Amino acid sequence: MSKKISGSDGIKDFISDSFNNINKGNLEALVVIGIKTRGEFLGKRLVSMIKDKTGKSVHFGTLDITLYRDDFKNNKAWPQLQKTEIPIDIEDKDVLLVDDVINTGRTARAAINSIMDFGRPSSVKLAVLVDRGNRELPIQPDFVGIKIETSKDEIVNVFIHEVDKKEEVEVIKSNGV
Amino acid sequence: MAFNRKNILSLNELTQGEIETILDTAESMKEVSSRDVKKVPALKGITVVNLFLEPSTRTRSSFEIAEKRLSADVLNFSSSQSSIVKGESLVDTAKNLEAMGATIIVIRHSMSGAPFVLAREINSSVINAGDGSHEHPSQALIDLFTIRQIKGGIKGLNVLIVGDILNSRVARSDIFGFLKLGANVRIVGPGSIVPKYFEDLGVQIFYSLEESLVDVDVVIMLRVQAERKSLEFFPSLREYSKFYGLNKDKLKIAKKDVTVMHPGPINRGVELSSEIANDPKSVILDQVSNGIAIRMAMLYLVSTGDKH
Incomplete structure (x- = not known):
């Protein structure tokens, strides 16, 4: 059975809270990087909010972390490799990684490793729409939209308009699914 | 689409979907080669053996670079250095390499079918890097990838292969590949x-x-393959070149935006005039650089999932 946690309001609030947080810093040095697939679109929304509210265009890139995963040898359902596009040199920049869900922290770990291969940013921050707990690594997001307690056998689904034609966050009990 | 094959031995056995998965994966791999640090940890801890029992510079170097960009451990063998000169059989050599922990064996062999024998006998993944006059899958995948990039797709294109079809493994792989993706092949x-x-x-x-x-x-x-006896099949190189060598004038017959490919090494002045080899219509060096991305994709896809 599935339980709706949030609709489009939660996603909107997350984008504007993230904006308020980063607007305190130096926007010139900011590079927003969306983690594929849904983090890309959340990141894009943040970038366009920055443009609307301040008139500034911040740099934007996307990251596919598949080649940096640590469950390479036993993952049976292998996701299609997608393109990483980081259009500028991130040396001495403030990188903000954007993703939809943080769970074990392993995706964030892979993303940080991947970013480091592109250069040495002066800082890396992480914004996630949903923090569902269950961390297996010492990694905490800097900005969180929705914080919920889940168990490992539950599944958190984020639907966003660009991919799924609707805006919703739901939790599914995986027994019987 | 998931890629469930442990080996890549021929284009004949791959489905259209599998070929497209390899090409799509290579698109992502191309980005890695454009970075300052051209290395990702995907194959960390995996040992790849390049078992090249026939001379090769391009293919072997290209596979080796691809392996290193994916962080694999690489072992190179050539026939002159290996125990094959002492009379060890191919399967025994491969079983020994496997016992040392080789996860993937990339094999080039002068006998058609050698990679298939190996794939049957060992548990490691086998990638065919050219077997006799049978197939050369990675080269055909490069050709498909390069043409897809230039023309936007393969379906409906008229593709002409010129030269020693009988002895060419590239020709066979190209024929299977282009036909499967919907081209017309002459x-x-x-x-x-x-x-x-x-x-x-x-x-x-x-x-x-x-x-x-x-x-x-x-x-x-196609290259006139002196080492594979091409010369026994026609009277002289000069005659061959006169009738089947490509030059500027003959190329005018083709479509205006025609693309010229050659798997290398070129015999300048025989199958290809120098002016064509250096013409922007020819994409021979693009083929070479795309080769790394294609081979990264092949290595990556045979190691994904629960195959070993």
Whole structure:
């Protein structure tokens, strides 16, 4: 059975809270990087909010972390490799990684490793729409939209308009699914 | 789409979907080669053996670079250095390499079918890097990838393969690959090296280069393979070059935006005039750089999932 946690309001609030947080810093040095697939679109929304509210265009890139995963040898359902596009040199920049869900922290770990291969940013921050707990690594997001307690056998689904034609966050009990 | 194969031995056995998965994966791999640090940890801890029992510079170096960009441990073997000269059989050599922890064996062999024998006998993944006059899957995948990038797709293109079809492993792989992705394939050359029975594969056969070039989008020139006895099949190189060598004038018969390919190494002045080899219409060096991305994709896809 599935339980709706949030609709489009939660996603909107997350984008504007993230904006308020980063607007305190130096926007010139900011590079927003969306983690594929849904983090890309959340990141894009943040970038366009920055443009609307301040008139500034911040740099934007996307990251596919598949080649940096640590469950390479036993993952049976292998996701299609997608393109990483980081259009500028991130040396001495403030990188903000954007993703939809943080769970074990392993995706964030892979993303940080991947970013480091592109250069040495002066800082890396992480914004996630949903923090569902269950961390297996010492990694905490800097900005969180929705914080919920889940168990490992539950599944958190984020639907966003660009991919799924609707805006919703739901939790599914995986027994019987 | 998931890629469930442990080995990549021929394009004949791959489905259209599997070929497209390899090409799509190579698109992502190309980005890695454009970075300052050209390395990702995907194959960390995996040992790849390049078992090249026939001379090769391009293919072996390209596989080796691909392996290193994916962080694999690489072991290179050539026939002169290996125990094969002491009389060890291919399967025994491979079993020994496997016992040392080789996860993937990339094999080049002068006998058609050698990679298939190996794949049957060992548990490691086997990638065919060219077997006799049978197939050269990575080269055909490069050709498909390069043409897809230039023309935006393969379906409906008129593709002409010129030269020693009989002895060429590139020709066979290209024929299977281009046909599977929906192109029309023609072959042309002297009757002695363009066998009639290739019609059964679904290609059109020509004996006049000029006639075969009409309306063509892609020309794939094959090398005259002196080491594989091409020369026994026609009177002289000069005669071959006169009838089947490609030059500027003959190329005018093809479509205006025709693309010329050659798997290398080129015999300048024989199958390809120097002015064509250096012409922007020819994408020979693009083929070489795309080769790394394709081979990264092949290595990556055979190691994903629960195969070993």
